[in-house]
Amino acid sequence: MSGRAPYGLVAATCAVIMVVLGVLVSGEGLSTPDELAVKWVDHAFGRDTGLLGLLVLPTEAYVLIPVAALAAVLCLAGGRRLEAALTVVGPLVAILANAWLLKPLFGRWKNTYLAYPSGHTVALVAVLTVLVLLARPGIATAVISIVGAVVLCSVTIGMIGLGYHYLTDVVGGTLFAIATVCATWALFSWAARRREPVPSTG
Known part of the structure; x- marks a missing residue:
């Protein structure tokens, strides 16, 4: 995984869009996209709480923690200590910052x-973003990205159908998770380059 890719730019772009969206939807109530999404999910899936509950299963801690832990162990086994640290620090920072800072800051209430x-x-997208960054460029990255997108769409339907979140909540969470993980990796890469010995010119 290259530390020289524009992860900082990706992080900044996602963060800016997330903030703008948060300002637009702060407070209580549905935006037009939220209302359309609720109507579509209700029409397509009804009130099948069993199915909707299965769709949100990938967001549960007992699913995400083992996945992140396995990724960290594999990275350590391969001598990729920075990547192993990313699997823990990236999602953890995203989850804590969201709960303690962003949610109170934007103050959007649902129920x-x-x-x-x-x-x-x-939580979900932070782990998925880590997996995408850890994957070798090519087919592996494409497969994880596609599977991740399908999982995210399914989770979105489940959360809207169960009344957990609005569509814009999911979009904001996706943007913030990507921003945090990419920023974490950019910072780790910068710190690692700073520690590299300077080649001798003598």
């Missing part, structure tokens, strides 16, 4: 809880 950005989404 009795703060909803923007979606914490379920932040």
Whole structure:
């Protein structure tokens, strides 16, 4: 995984869009895209809580923690210590910053809880972003990206159908998770390059 790719630019772009969206939807109530999404999910899936519950399963801690732990172990076994650190630090920073900072900052309420950005989404997408960054460029990256996109779409349907979140909550959570993981990797890569010995000119 190259530390010289424009991860910082990706992080900054996603963060800016997330903030703008958060300002637009802060407070309580549905935006037009949220309302359309709710109507579509209700029409297509009804109130099948069993199916909708299965769709949100990938966001649960007992699913995500083993996946991240396995990725960290494989990285350590391959001598990729920075990547192993990313599997832990990236998602953890994203989850904590979202819960303690962003949700209170934007103050978007759904029922009795703060909803923007979606914490379920932040946890899922942070781990998926780590897996994409860890994968070797080529087919592996493409497969993980496609599978991740399908999982995210399924989770989105489930959370909207169960009334957990609005569509814009999911979009904001996705943007913030990508921004945090990419920023973490950019920082790790910069720190690693700073520690590299300077070639002798003598």
